[in-house]
Amino acid sequence: MAKEKISAEKLHEICYSCGIETIWQRYDAQDPHCGFGTLGLCCKNCNLGPCRIDPFGEGPQVGTCGANADTISARNLARHAAAGSACHSDHGREIARTLLLFGQGKAPSYAIKSEEKLKKVAGEYGIKIEGRKNEEIAVDLGNAMLADFGKQNEAPVFFKRAPKKQQKIWKNLKIVPQGIDRPIVEMMSRTNIGVDADYKNIMLGTMKTSLADGWAGSMIATEASDILFGAPQAIRSQVNLGVLKDDEVNIIIHGHVPLLSDVIVTATRDEEMLKLAKSKGAKGITIAGICCTANEILMRRGVPVAGSFLQQELAIATGAVEAMVVDLQCILPGLTTVASYFHTKLISTHPKAKFPGMEHIEFEEEKALEVAKEIVTKAIENYPKRDKKKVNIPKEKMELIAGFTAENIFYYLGGKYRGTYRPLNDAIISGRIRGVAGVVGCDNPKIQSSKAHMQMVKELIKHDVLVVQTGCSALACAREGLLVPEAAGKFAGKGIQEVCEAVGIPPVLHLGSCVDNSRILIACTNMVKEGGIGEGIDELPVAGAAPEWMSEKAIAIGWYFVASGALVVFGNEFPVSGSKNMMKYVTEDVEKVTGGKWAFEKDPIKGAHIIIKHIDKKRKALKLGDVMYKSETTKAK
Amino acid sequence: MSKVKVKKDKDITIYCDVTKCVACRTCELACAVEHSKSKDLANSIIEKDTPRKRLTVSAINGKSISVHCQHCKEAPCVTACMSGALSKDEKTGATLQDNEKCVGCWMCVMTCPFGAIVGDSAKHIAVKCDLCPDRDDYACVATCPTGALFAGTKKEFEKKLTKKKK
Structure with missing residues (x-):
């Protein structure tokens, strides 16, 4: 008889009680974090130092070289x-x-x-x-x-x-x-x-x-x-650890570059591989993604997503993963510790990213499918080693629709024969849609498991702000059921509900992986070109946010949006808050330079309202009327 | 942050194990933050009344040490204080300071054998360790990332050091 499925929260408890250390425990062990690093006041760029500036003004105000x-x-x-x-x-x-x-x-x-x-x-x-x-x-x-x-x-x-x-x-x-x-x-x-x-x-x-x-x-x-x-098309799939199967070989692919993930998907659908899996007693092969490479194969091939960045260790802790195959970026070296408690094989594939304790099978573009089959074979051969007593697959999984792009959104908004941004611009001009916000970025143990994304996005759509998403932020909201058309009726304001019902799209659109934030730049440019809502991105009623950012990549993304004229709201402050001048520059002065600027707000509801206020300011500057429908503000915690 | 509660009704001093101090100055920041209005790092540094730290990380003979008021039994600062701002708590042995009475003569600053008292020239009062009256434990001890700082009696600290040697 099949074991009763547990909740994801229970899986956390199991890890904790078995002494399996995950990102949350390691985060707690690091607390308190160094204040100088937090404020950005530590310089170790040369051997005159390391130097640090006293933020309270008593001690040194300049480093050995004189830098303040x-x-x-x-x-x-x-x-x-x-x-x-x-x-x-x-x-x-x-x-x-x-x-x-x-x-x-x-x-x-x-x-x-x-x-x-x-x-x-x-x-x-x-x-x-x-x-x-x-x-x-x-x-x-x-x-x-x-x-x-x-x-x-x-x-x-x-x-x-x-x-x-x-x-x-x-x-x-x-x-x-x-x-x-x-x-x-x-x-x-x-x-x-x-x-x-x-x-x-x-x-x-x-x-x-x-x-x-x-x-x-x-x-x-x-x-x-x-x-x-392939250029993505809207596609239905599933997300969360519940996509893993009790009776199949589970392979997780984690990282960023689709060169690897795409051929592994192909390899798992190979007849020979399926036969091998059956010979080992499995009913089939399940492949699921983690992090941005998950987004890549999700939006193009409908492959289900096991989880976001924060869930990588939990995926192994299900005890049901035969192999986790990684390439690069956002891969926790701590994975090897968690994997040591289970039968899971960790396989690194990229010459630029090796991990002590992982088996390395180098991926070469020239013989991609061959290498992919070798990896999949290793996973299948590991299936008999799965310890059924240790299997705890959480029951949670959720439907989502992914695969929107700057090009295909034309068709979903305007219909097959009227591919244009006109309906979007018109909806903004008429006030049915207040504006558009991109909520993107990482998830971070500093904030309770991805709830910030969900809270911010719900508040935005409630106030008729259409939301586009990428990366782990999209996956976090997908888990909460926000990336399906039905979410409009449940969570969105009346204006967005009308638009979503008319064209059948979710109120929150999945635009892909973290490199696909470039699609948001193109979508903004298309809005400008369509006309009626400003001559540049800095005039559009749009904004971006990364409520749980952690990677340096998020800093680069935020800056290219600010340099392109957008407001960007980060959940945690930059490591520059030790300099009053820098804080003033990034949150105020830069607006006079590029039209964009930064804001920092830990509370996701308050963060959403910084965006709403900014969009309203832009609407006013464009001489657009009030939004059609009013919504109530959720109380910030 | 550490949730360890320390009983404050006995003869407590904050000690620094010099073999463990790496001079990160986290204790300095934590001390200033604890004595701010917001009690939050990023906000405390922009407060109008800049909070002051009451301890200093110093380098001595190639080793670093976090220097705190030692709450001396026979405290030279108390003897030297002409305004009566400094006194000894008979129950706990702590050296207490009454800001209202301090006139900023800096006699305590000069007589302290540890250099643990500093003068706040803006407010014209002396500033020293007050054993964190707003919390159950001590901000510097709770935040020390290497566990170099220790709050307790002299005996307890000596016991801890001997244990380590074994």
């Missing part, structure tokens, strides 16, 4: 943004490289799944399309995209996609990046001992570095992935 709190916190933040930008861009480079390899016939496991996108993007790059084979175009496009990374005197091609107004602002500020890699290298150099000490100038450099991420590195990742793995 403004300079030190600005340099630290700039380096975080450079690392975040590097992460996304390196991801983009790998996909572009695979596109080239495919064109050259060296990566036969891949295909051009969206010819339309290949031709559209190739056209933007000025590559000849007529009369040429897809492979030939792929070689030219792959090379051209890779060239964007190493450019020295020219902006990457996608920069011309931005609204004219933003392009002009960036040109005047001299923050148009020359290439993608160059601003990152430049940022490492200018934050070295004795280089840039003016915090305002360092922040301009930070924006340049981050723009190279959003409008180039990440955008290349998104576009090249659409070409190789």
Whole structure:
């Protein structure tokens, strides 16, 4: 008889009582966190130090070199943004490289799944399309995209996609990046001992570095992935640990780059593999994702999602996972400790990301399917080692709809024969929709298990703000049942309800992984182009938020939105709060420079109202009328 | 944060194990935050009345030490205090300070053998460890990430050190 299923909360308790250490215990053990690091007042960029500034003004106010709190916190933040930008861009480079390899016939496991996108993007790059084979175009496009990374005197091609107004602002500020890699290298150099000490100038450099991420590195990742793995379409699937199966081989794929996850999905659907699984006593093979690579295979192939960043260790603690296959980014080294209590095999695959205690099977694009089958075979062979007594799969799972993009949203909003942003702009102008907010980013043990995302998003849709989501934030809200059309009737304001009922979309739209925040930039640009709600992104009634941010990547994303003219609300403060000047610059002064700015608010309900207030201010500036329907404010805790 | 409660009705002093102190100065920050209005790090530093720390991390002979008021049995500061602001609590042995009475003559600052009293020149009063009257434990001990700080009697601290040696 099948065991009665437990709740996710119970799984936490089981881990705790068995002494299995997870991210929550490690977080508690780190508390209290160093105040100097929290405030951004510790500098270890050279060996004159490490130096720290006394935030109470009694002790030293400058480091050995003379750098003060403004300079030190600005340099630290700039380096975080450079690392975040590097992460996304390196991801983009790998996909572009695979596109080239495919064109050259060296990566036969891949295909051009969206010819339309290949031709559209190739056209933007000025590559000849007529009369040429897809492979030939792929070689030219792959090379051209890779060239964007190493450019020295020219902006990457996608920069011309931005609204004219933003392009002009960036040109005047001299923050148009020359290439993608160059601003990152430049940022490492200018934050070295004795280089840039003016915090305002360092922040301009930070924006340049981050723009190279959003409008180039990440955008290349998104576009090249659409070409190789297919342009997403709205697709129904399931999310949460309950998607794992009692009687099947469970394989979890965790990380970010779809080059690996996509072929593993293909391998698990192979007849030979299914046969092998059956021979080991399993009824089939279940594959489920964690983190952003989950979003990639979810929106293109409908693969269910096991969980977000915070759930990676819990997934292993279900005792029902034969293998967790990882590539890079957001992979906790602590996984190996949890896995030591269970039969789960941890397999690292990327030459840039190895983990002590994990088996390494190197992934090569040239023989992708072969490697994928080797990995899947290892997982299947591990199935008989599963200890049924240790299996505790939580019952929770939820339906969701994923796979919206800046291109296909046309069709969902305007109907098959009227693909346009007009209905969205009209709904905003008429006040049926107040505005649009992107709620994105990580989940963080500092905040009670992903509840901040859910609370903020519910408050936004209740006030008729349409929400678009990416990354772990999207997964957190999907778990709470916000990414289905029925959520509109339950949680949204009357205006959004009317729109959702008319076109059958959820009030919260899943736009993909964290590199797919570039899709939000394009959607904003399309709103500008459609007309009637401003000449630039800085005039649109839109805003962004990352209520539980933790990764350096979130800092880069936030900055490219602020540099593009948006308000960005973070749940936890930046590590710059030890400098009054820096805090004033990022929350006030920068608005006069780019039109965008930062706000910090730990309470998700209050954070939602910062967004609502900002959207109302933008509506007023555009001389738009009041919103159609009024909603009550939820009491902040 | 540590939830350990310490009984405050006995002869308690805060001691620092110099072999464990790494000079991170977390105790300094925690002390200032504890003596702020908001009791929150990010908010305390922007308070109009900047809170003051009552302990100092110093370097002595290549080792670092968090220096606190030792609540001496025969306290030179109490003897030197001309306004009667400093006194000994007969029950707990703590050296108490009455801000209202302090005139800022700095005699205590000069006589303290540990350098544990500092002058707040803005308010013109001396500032020293008050054993965290607003909480059950001590902010510096609770936040010390290496466990170098210890609150207890001299005997208890010695016992802890001997135990470590074994």
